[in-house]
Amino acid sequence: MNKKCTTIRKNLVAYLDRQLSERKKQALQEHLDCCKECRAELNELRASQATMLLWQDITPSEHYDRIFEQKLAMLKQDLAAAKEKSHLLTIVRHCFNTRFALATSAVLAVCIVMLSIVAFKQYRKPSQHELGISRDIELYRNMEVIQYSEALEHFDMIQVLDVLGQETTG
Amino acid sequence: MDDPHVQLMLRFQRGDESAYKELYETYKIPILNFSYRFCQDRRVAEELSQEVFLRVYKTASTYRPDAKFSTWLYRIATNICLNEMRTGKYRYELEQHHAGGEEALSTENKNSEFHRNVHERIIADEAEQSVRKAMASLPGKQRAALLFSVYEELSYREIGQRLGCSEGAVKSIIHRAKIGIRDILKRGIPRDNE
Known part of the structure; x- marks a missing residue:
């Protein structure tokens, strides 16, 4: 050649x-x-x-179209679900983007500071007079407790006398 | 773009499902035969061709009318067939399915099995068997190029567009493929069939 x-x-x-x-x-x-x-x-x-060219063409089997319709229906469902998911994700991303996160943090910080100021302003030291009253109330309460105990003792005595009295009359 | 199928695809892109149905009906058999000659298994070919149309549905939003619709469609089909050649996903799945469910075949399926066997007998023709064997021995890209050249009589430029390579590369691929097929057929087919 x-x-x-x-x-x-x-x-x-x-x-x-x-x-x-x-x-x-x-x-x-x-x-x-x-x-x-x-x-x-x-x-x-x-x-x-x-x-x-002797290799002959084939035709689709009798179930070809039915199976394809089923697959297509499933694909459509998947695509619809994916679309919905991506829509939700978009909203979530929008909510949690950097700007939104910064703004939320700033608002929260301002609120905390204002609440602290209000709480601080409402607090003041009690006067001597008020402290004296407080001490009197405490003393009074202690006296009440003593009196109450004494009263209980008397009550016990009365009960004992009653029992004795019933026994003597009986 | 004057291609009426491009117009159909654009209609489908705008939400017209009937346009998609029309494209499916037009290309169903050509794509099935391309897949069949590529993978040489009827059941796998049906799965692959359906996968092509599902891919069209899924990726419709990304379609750009840069070339003929068939160019875009066959590029998808070629990629799916080459992928199947690499992974054997559908072949494996169908083998598993038939191994487990052979007994449970419905009457309908048994009928289709019967038709398939009839088909197998028809294709048992010696010349066709030799072509199938020869085709199976080719690498994926050569196989696809040969199918486009022999069964669709496309120009090298069009084949290049479908395969995503230059006209010169296609010329070389097809030359190698046809010489390879010629050699195999020369060895495998009796003189009478030549």
């Missing part, structure tokens, strides 16, 4: 596929007219292409 044949054979497939330029096609045809080997090569390629 000479150099010319090697070049020609590289273009045989493209020639069969009608993909060569007019100039190359003409040169190839001229070579084929005088080269038996390259003609044989071309015929072999043509034959193999013809054999490939």
